[in-house]
Amino acid sequence: MDIKEIIKQTQKPALYEKGSAVMWTDPHISEQLLQIHLHPDLDLASRKYSTIKSTADWVLAQTNKEQMNILDLGCGPGLYSEIFATKGHKVTGVDFSENSINYAKKEAIEKGLDINYLNQNYLELDVPEQSFDLVTLIYTDLGVLNPNERNTLLGNIKKALKPGGIFIFDVLNDKDLNKKVSPKNWEAAESGFWRPNPYLALSESFLYENEKVVLSQHVVTEDERKEVYRFWTHFFSHNDISEMVSPFRFTDLSFHEDVLPVGDIWNGDNVTFCVTKNN
Numbered sequence: 001m002d003i004k005e006i007i008k009q010t011q012k013p014a015l016y017e018k019g020s021a022v023m024w025t026d027p028h029i030s031e032q033l034l035q036i037h038l039h040p041d042l043d044l045a046s047r048k049y050s051t052i053k054s055t056a057d058w059v060l061a062q063t064n065k066e067q068m069n070i071l072d073l074g075c076g077p078g079l080y081s082e083i084f085a086t087k088g089h090k091v092t093g094v095d096f097s098e099n100s101i102n103y104a105k106k107e108a109i110e111k112g113l114d115i116n117y118l119n120q121n122y123l124e125l126d127v128p129e130q131s132f133d134l135v136t137l138i139y140t141d142l143g144v145l146n147p148n149e150r151n152t153l154l155g156n157i158k159k160a161l162k163p164g165g166i167f168i169f170d171v172l173n174d175k176d177l178n179k180k181v182s183p184k185n186w187e188a189a190e191s192g193f194w195r196p197n198p199y200l201a202l203s204e205s206f207l208y209e210n211e212k213v214v215l216s217q218h219v220v221t222e223d224e225r226k227e228v229y230r231f232w233t234h235f236f237s238h239n240d241i242s243e244m245v246s247p248f249r250f251t252d253l254s255f256h257e258d259v260l261p262v263g264d265i266w267n268g269d270n271v272t273f274c275v276t277k278n279n
């Protein structure tokens, strides 16, 4: 174990410096994540199932249209896509986790749901242009992209929406930013979330106050392999959200802090749902 190298990796990096690996597409980690997504009472990889159901109903009520073409970006194992399809909508779900998409496809077949699941990176979205009435991006995923990636995704969403189509997403708000930084933490395990083999994980988060960004960094060391996982999370005021979407000529932007149940970890105090229209 090269201790000096590990010490170097645990320092606070420059803003948006990439890690060495991605969590969502790693075969072992994505299997762990899938189990966490599917746990009905955990607010972790997905929100808990009762919240997913009430959120999906709220999302559909924002348009009040029957038989929509819906694009569910970052659909994971398809928990929202399935609800939308059950209510009679034509759904396309996109996710770059092959493991989640394979699970979602299998479930759709078993439940007799006709959902078009695509294993794609939504930064390179390849779907027919101007063909969706509604695009969803749920569980604060817009906020984990850096500003360039975010603009790429917003451009892709704009292209995918029909004129007058609706985009619904949620973001973390910027209240009490200092409290969003977690203390240092370490884990030494024979096997676990990060690896099937013995590993040491050193985790820390760092605040970049001017940019309203918190980095959650995990340095994971095995005998042979060393990786750094970095998650950049952005926090937004209403004004930040308006500034983010307005260059794409989205209009009728509205903010909703009453969508998530009050007692949940994620609730209206920390999460804002946004509804906007493609002009």
Ligand SMILES: C[S@@+](CC[C@H](N)C(=O)[O-])C[C@H]1O[C@@H](n2cnc3c(N)ncnc32)[C@H](O)[C@@H]1O
Pocket (backbone or CB within 6 Å): 024, 037, 045, 046, 047, 073, 074, 075, 076, 077, 079, 080, 094, 095, 096, 097, 100, 120, 121, 122, 123, 137, 138, 139, 141
């Ligand atoms: C926090 S999970 C939320 C999943 C789902 N929306 C839900 O709430 O149940 C984020 C999902 O986005 C997917 N994802 C992250 N970045 C992506 C990208 N660039 N392209 C496609 N999918 C992505 C991950 O694989 C993961 O399934």
